[in-house]
Each structure stands twice: as structure tokens, then as C-alpha cells.
Amino acid sequence: MNNSFRLTYIRGIPVEIHVSWLLIFFLLSLSLAQSYFPLMVEGLSSQVYWAAGIITTLLIFASVLTHELGHSFVAINEGIPIKKITLFIFGGVAQMEAEPETPRSELKVTGAGPMTSFALAAITGGLYYLFLTPGQIIGEAIFFVARINLIMAVFNLVPAFPLDGGRLFRSILWYFGKNILKATRIAVLFGSLLSFFAIGFGFVVIFFQGDLWGIWLIFLGWMIYQAGQSSYSQLVFKETFSGIRVSKIMSTDLRTISPDATLEQLADYFLNYKYGAFPVVYGSTTHGIVTLQDLKEVPREKWPHTTVAHILTPLKETLVIKPESDAAEVMMKMATQNTGRALVMEDDGELVGLLSRTDMMRFIQMHMVLGEE
Template identity: 35%
Template sequence: MAVFLARDVFPGAVRGESTLSYWLMGTGTAFLFFMSVLGHELGHTLAARSAGIPIGGITLFLFGGAAQMNREPASAGAELKMALSGPGVSLLLAALFWAAYQICLGSLNTLAAMSLWLSQINLIVAGFNLLPGFPLDGGRVLRALWWRLTGDHLRATRVSVACGRITGLAIAAAGIFVLVQNRDWLAGVWLILIGAYLEYSARLSLRQFNLQQWMKGRKVSEVMETRCREIPPETTVSELLVDPGIERCLLVKLGDRQGVVFAPTLSAHSGTAGLGRIALPVDGALQISPGDDLLVLAQQMNETGRDYAVVKQDGQTVGFVFLDALIDLVNSSRGGNT
């Protein structure tokens, strides 16, 4: 982007500057643009945290980014607030850069040119993200409004995803038109890629939503391991792999602590490794109840980064759950089609 600005934008906007000045303008403007995109995503992040939704991280790309929510909003109002917060930041930045442009125009023309471009690009970012197609912000706004008006979260999601797919296909079609009619390869291919990515993201979002709905109806008791055998810590992986009747859950003494191993994962370790080296400490596991939804368990695993949990009932340990077992259940029960 800095190269594009320095070579193709600023020499025409501010004439008579040195090559070094154009490169400094391009680099500085590119940096401020990506800070603007970060501000857009921080708007989402702050709104999500105010609604009690943890954010796992932020990924930036050209026309926005993705604040990685560890769970979906619990209400239409929370989703609407989160969806509008990012474009709201972009519109605020567009206004601030426009004000800076007006202040600098005539006296500091290099800063004026930078401010004008930043104002315009923030408007574009806000406008693009407000297109009515999930998972864009505009699609989330559409889902939140439909959800609030009808009370039907499932239908609202399917409508917004359908709009997302239509929007993506329309953008890709516009790219093909530009490619064929105007012979503009850069703009055409860019629009095709954006449209294809949006259509794919919409389909993926629906699969993820359907998986979440499926998991809401299943309980931890369906996937927990209740039969566990205690194994000496010096027992090696190779010794266990030759035992066809080995339980899926293995308990290992780790000094005055207890560890646990999910047997189907043993093949991922060296055959000479002792169980004492690879066992996971039970006191470091998540704690969950057998009657909890699998979705609750999956969300807790996602938020904490832990891939195993101890199942407690009335203060007693009744089993263990491993992420690999949860994945196996999802794949077997839905044929891998999520």
C-alpha cells in the first residue's frame, strides 16, 4: 500500500515534492490506515467485552479485520451494539481526518493530501463493512434487527447468511464485468477475490452456526469418559499401544498429584516416552457438569485454550472429557458435515 500511495496517489495530489517526500507520505499514510483498521476492530472488541464476550485476538486485512469472538452475542441488542461499533469508529475517524484536511489545506498540503485520503478510505471501510451480508457488520446488523423483530434467531441467521452469499456473488460478478468490459485486471481480480471470500465466509458462518445449534442439544455426559484405568507413570507409550483392550482414559500418579492421558492420542508421542512425561495434570483441567451443553464445554475450551476437562457431580469426579473425543463425536454424528 505504501508503494501504491507513493507512486500513484500522492504525486498527482501534491505536485513538486521530492521522491523522498512521496515515500514518507505513503509510508506514514499506510501506517495510519492500518491503525484506523485496528481502531475499527478495537471498537468491536470493547463492545464485545462490555457484553461479557471474550475476544481471542484481532486479525487485520485491507477493508477491515476480524475480532475473534469466543462466543456469539446472547441477545439482539448486544449483537447490534457490537456490529455498529466498528463502522462507528471508522466514520468518526473519517470525520476527524476530514477536519484535519480542512485545517491543513493551503498551508500544509502534504498533510492535507494524507488526511483527505485517510478520510475517504475510512468512509470506504465503513461502507463496505455495512453491506447487508453476514458475516460483515451490515449482515450482523440485519440479523440483529430481524432477531429483535421476530424473536427467531435461527431464521435471522439464515436470512443474513443468504444476503451475505448474494452480496459476495454480486461483488464477484461486478469484478467479472470490470475485467471483461474495462480490461482492468487489477480491479477486476480484486473484486472477484473479495466477492468469493465473502460468499465462502457466509457459507462457513452458517455451518458454524448450525454446529453450535447441534451442540446445544447434546450433553457432556454423551462424550465423557467414565472408565479410567490407573497406569504406573513409568509405563511407556509403546507398551500401551500393543494392548488392544486399553481404556480410552488413563490415570497416572504424578507424585502427590494425579494426571490423565487420552489413550487415542498416544500414537502422537514417542514410543519410549513414559506416561509420567505426557500426562496432563487433573488439577489443571476445566471443571464441568455432566448435564451441561457441549456448546458450553466447547466455548470454555476455546476461551481457556485447554483441551480436556474433569466432569464433577456433587463434588465427585465422575469422568473426563477430551477435545479429541468431542471432535470425534461431531464428525461421527454429523458425517463431518458441519
């Protein structure tokens, strides 16, 4: 995640804060200092209210961090390194270097977060009931922190993947069905239904009750829906392409075009062969790649006098991969370089194939139709 800055390291794990968190920090301190505490405890100076607001917000920040550390320490115990912890607008994320390999391991890693929040709620709640007085500022602050931890634990247990509850749900499905893809698909579907329900309920709240609080529900529902969809497709890609070589997916019936060809000839190529792109080759030298998009950008009246050499994407700006490259890695490269195609070349520069996003999608479809085993 970008727009984050590093705060500290805890047991070697980098802890980062996303800029959106600063806004929440300010808004929460403000509303605690200006409205919540003056309402709960009367007659204190504004400095005291502000101090209480800021300290309470810091304690909540520490609670979110502890929840993520709960996940992280158990993950490390399970042999999964943690890349970093990022705290952002809705809480935090502990980024794991890999996904848990067994349902049991996922259950432990995921369960650790809500358990930590429940424990914090019990500790702060106990502190409040045993030692502190209602109506006094310290008591009210601790009671507030206790409730937030309880809400955090319960909210995270909502079974909407990728929330903790959705992951726990998946680990149970995974355990009984022995199939992570199927388990994820059901968990994501169930999470999507819940998100749509939250979005619908948000609209009802806005239109029938006139309460803008519904916007948060819509926003939250949408975020969870998106996150569920993208984690599912990532998993599908990873599972489908893991251990698959590029040579197995690439197109090998290559149609190449010469750099000297005119754009009119190129247009004929597109019409005849119906590919989205052609490698540009002269003799045994590959010059680059030319796409339908490149052609469309040139006005039609210039086509007869312009050559392919003028509009091609040169080899050094093209994604070039090897036939033995791992398909999952190439997929990632295509995504980060925002390109839909790669030329497949041997070490000696011989062009052996073309790999497009379409080839990859076709492979996934085939995989799904013919079974996941």
C-alpha cells in the same frame, strides 16, 4: 489465525499483525509514494513522497485498528471478552470469546465499528477543510485518510454476513423474529446473493472491460461467501449440540471385531454390517479402532494372512470420550484432530458406544426436520 505476530497490547487486548498485512503495507506505501502523491502535489523530493506514503499508510493502519477497538470496547462493556485483534490483508478482526447473547447487544457491538470509522472520517475531513490546504502534501495525506475511513465505514455496512452490515441486518431479524438461527440463515442467504453478484460483476468487468480490477471483486465475493457459510454452520453446530451429551447421539448397537481376525473376515464385516469402522476388542479390553480406509490400504492378496491387529489405530491414538461429554466440545475436538470418529468409554475402560461424524450429521438433520425449538 496463524502467521501472525504480536505487536502490542491495548487495554489488555493482544494486537496481532498477520503477515499478509506487511505486503499491503508495502504496496500501499509504494503506490502512494510513487504515483498518488507525485500526481496530487508536484515538485517534491522522493524522500518527501516516501515519508508521506509511509505516514499515510500508518494512519490507515491506525484507522483499521481504531475500528476494531470500537467493536472491542463496546463488546467488553457488554460483558464479552476479546481474545485478540488481528490485522490482515482486508482489514481487521476483533475475536470475541463469545457471541453477543441478545440482538440489542449484537447491534451495539457491531454498530460501534462503522460508527468509529464515520467519526474518524468526520474528524480527519473536518481537519482538512478547516485547517489544511489542498495541493499541499499534509492536506492531501489527511484527505486521503478521511476518504479511506469513509469507504471503510460504508463498505463494512454492506449487508453481507459476516460483514458488519450483515450482522446488523441479522440483529434486526433476530430482534423481530426472536430466532437467531433463522435470522442468521436469512442474513447468510442474502450475503451469498450479494457475493455471487460481486463475483458475476467481477467477471463482467474482466471480460467486457478488460479490467483486471474485477479479480478483486471475485476474490472478495468468494471470501465473503465462504465466511458466511462457515459462520452459519458453526452456529448450527453450536446451537444444536449445546447442552447435549454424547450418550444421546452415539451408536450403541456395537459390532466389535477381534484383533486376531483376518482382513478377509474384516471385509465380510464391512459388507454385512455396513459400518465405516469397528472397535477392536478382545475380551473386555479395547485395543483401538479399524476403518474401511485402513483395510483399503492393504493389497487384497495379503488379506487372508494379515490380522486386524496389524492395521488398527491403537487406543492411545484414538479419540476417546466419555458418555457425559458435551457434544459441541467433541465436535470441536474431531475437527481439530481431523478424525471422523471417537470411541465412547466409561472411566473404568468399558466401551459403551461409538460416535461418528455421521451420527452427528444425522442428529442435526433430525433436529432441523423436527424444528429448532
